Amino acid sequence: MPVAIEPQHDEHLVRAVTEAGGVVVPLAQARVLVWIGEPADLPPLPDAVEWVALKTAGIEAFRAAGVIDDRRRWTNASGFYAAGCAEHALTLLLAGLRQVHTAVLLGWNEEVIPPAVRTLRGATVAIIGAGGIGRELTPRLKACGATVLAVNRSGTPVAGADRTVTSAHLDEILTAADHVVLAAPATPETHHLINERTLALLKPHSWIVNVARGPLIDQTALGEALRSGIIAGAALDVTDPEPPGDDDPLWTLPNLIVTPHIANPSPDLTREMAPWLAENLRRFQAGEELISTVDPNADY
Amino acid sequence: MPVAIEPQHDEHLVRAVTEAGGVVVPLAQARVLVWIGEPADLPPLPDAVEWVALKTAGIEAFRAAGVIDDRRRWTNASGFYAAGCAEHALTLLLAGLRQVHTAVLLGWNEEVIPPAVRTLRGATVAIIGAGGIGRELTPRLKACGATVLAVNRSGTPVAGADRTVTSAHLDEILTAADHVVLAAPATPETHHLINERTLALLKPHSWIVNVARGPLIDQTALGEALRSGIIAGAALDVTDPEPPGDDDPLWTLPNLIVTPHIANPSPDLTREMAPWLAENLRRFQAGEELISTVDPNADY
Known part of the structure; x- marks a missing residue:
């Protein structure tokens, strides 16, 4: 099975291809392309390429560039990103509730910090867009004593969640929740x-x-809600625009935590992706269904 | 059952006493004293007081003051503190591994932060002094994909831990661990x-x-290890002295997180303590064993 890895060499992915019984070849000879670059750099694809494996979970930039066609299969990386996103979401929620950001900024402040500390025990957490990340996040939240309300497009039950509903019930779930985790793709519906x-x-x-995509939140409205006390805080691993400008009003909010899109940090990316690629290559050779196949006609 | 709550009124504890079928009375008429003050303020105890319930988990200050006698029973609060300590320990470990402190200080820094991010998935975490906190922390860590090694004095297995050993094996466990959580009482042995x-x-x-007690760590040695890169970081909810002075070298370490002893923040303390007190009052009336009984002759 001839596989191209472009636009740069990557030792972890080469090993995955070899382990799966494949051979790394130039694009002109490939049946599979593993593309770890940007959408704009993607070259014209030979007809012999039957499958393109992308390294990002959110592929709206590839859709916007118009490169996703229906002449071959495309996969995204939501499969192996989910656990990292879930761990980062739990981290951000706990850090906010327990005022880690305030302690880092103010030091040993006994007037401000203790009264602001909250707990996950007994709290109700809504996961909006509960797919792969929601499946990973739910058992972590349950182990912390939270009640989990899951919302997804189809209402497909999330294992372990106390309740799963379709997105038609979003308002009801937001009203019932103490805290909210966004894990939905960026689409016109979630904008x-x-x-x-x-x-x-x-x-x-x-x-x-x-931990999903910045445009899910109207950041101007969020800033106003944080300033006026409509909600207690927000923790964002993604922003809009991303990164925020140096003069973005986000940076002036004491009840906002921002991390630089590190749910799946890039230095570890292809190492984390490798076993998942090997599994998908095995499925490809066996004629089985691929993990995280992209619908070329969908909007997400 | 006459119960005194001293040295100040507390609505949550009054409700717990009433729910358990007791009556709140002055100390001179009490069989039970719920003491929510400092050791130095504890008055001489009438002989009729059969049980003193303290509100702290670590009672070394009461031992040092010499007030714990063998003429009645004493209980500490390790029972109801455990879940809060476990949640805070998980928070601090995740915040450190995922560089929340660095993001709060440096903003959107893509050079420094992503390469420093680590994950709990696949990591081995040692819990030193694994009793009540260890029992609460273990399932939280397991849900995050970590391997848990528990160390306690007796080697009594901690449910869900991958391995529990006696403190004689401490060095072996520290050598095997990626990360360490301290949950032991402050005693001469743990100093x-x-x-x-x-x-x-x-x-x-x-x-x-x-999340236990400051003197478990030689802070001078810790500072040196953090400066020289012997370890990656530390997150302390307790310090020695506590609080640290404004000129403590701890404050200059970028890979150290300090929170002001908020594992169980004082504003919520008696509300959290109330159901636990009610249960212990029920046991007292029924002649059953009390939760978290203090050995007047032990050193912890």
């Missing part, structure tokens, strides 16, 4: 899903965590 | 348990979390 109206459904002690 | 020698057993990527 500014968190806005002035939906923020008002939350509680003064609520935290919002976003 | 400076983390020191120059034991720090050298850890790894350059190791994080140490302390």
Whole structure:
């Protein structure tokens, strides 16, 4: 099985190809392309390429560039990203509830910090867009004593969640939740899903965590909600624009945590991706269904 | 059952006493004293007081004051503190591994932060002094994909841990661990348990979390290990002295997180303690064994 890895060499992925019984070849000879570059750099694809494996979970940039066609199969990386996103979402939610950011900035402050500390025990957490990340996040939240409400497009039950509903019930779930984790893809439907109206459904002690995509949140409305105490805090691993400008008002908010898109940090990316690629190559050779296949006609 | 709550009124504890079928009375008429003050303020106890319930988990200050006698029973609060300590330990470990402190200080820094991010998935975490906190922390760590090695005095197995050993095997466990959580009481045996020698057993990527008592760590040795890269970082909810002085060298370490003893923040303390007190009052009336009984002759 001839596999091209482009646009640069990667030792972890080469090993995965070899382990799966494949051979790394130039693109002109390949049946499979593993593309670890940007959409704009993708060259014209030979007809012999039957499958393109992308390294990102969110592929809206590839869709916008118009490169995803229906002449071959495409996969994204949501399979191996999910655990990292779930761990980072748990980290951000706990860090916010337990005021780690405030302690880092203020030091040993006994007036401000202890009264602001909250706990996950007994809290109700809504996961909006509960797919792969939601499946990974749910048992972590349950182990911390939280109640988990999952929302996804189809209402397909998330194992271990206390309740799963379709996105038609979003308002009801936001009203019931103490805290919210965003894990949905960036689509026209999820654009500014968190806005002035939906923020008002939350509680003064609520935290919002976003490990998905920046445009899910209307950041102007979020800033206003954080300044006026509509909600208690927010923790964002993704922003809009990304990165935020040096003069973005986000940076002035004491109840906001921002991390630089590190749910799956790039230095570890292809190492984490390798076993997942090997498994998908095995499936490809066996004629089985691939993990994380992209629908070329969908909007996410 | 006459119960005194001293030295100040507390609505949550009054409710617990009432729910358990007791009556709140002055100390002179009490069979049970719930003491929510400092050791130095404890008045001479009438002989009729059969049980004193303290509100702290670590009671070394009461031992040092010489107030714990063998003329009645004493209980500490390790029972209801455990879950809060476990959640805070998980928070500090995740915040350190995922560089939340660095992001709070440096903002969107893509050079420094992503290469320093680590994960709990596949990591081995040692819990030193694994009793109540260890029982609560273990399932949280397991849900995050970690391997858990528990160390306690007796070697009594901690449910869910991959291995439990006696403290005689401490060095072996520190050598095997990626990260360490301290959850032991402050005793002569645990004083400076983390020191120059034991720090050298850890790894350059190791994080140490302390949610127990400051004197478990030789802070001078810890500072040196953090400066020289012997370990990757430390996160402390307790310090020695506590609080650290404004000029403590701890404050200059970029790979150290300090939170102001908020594993169980004082504003919520008696509310959290209330159901636990009610249960212990029920046991007292029924002549059953009390939760968290203190051995008046032990050193912890």
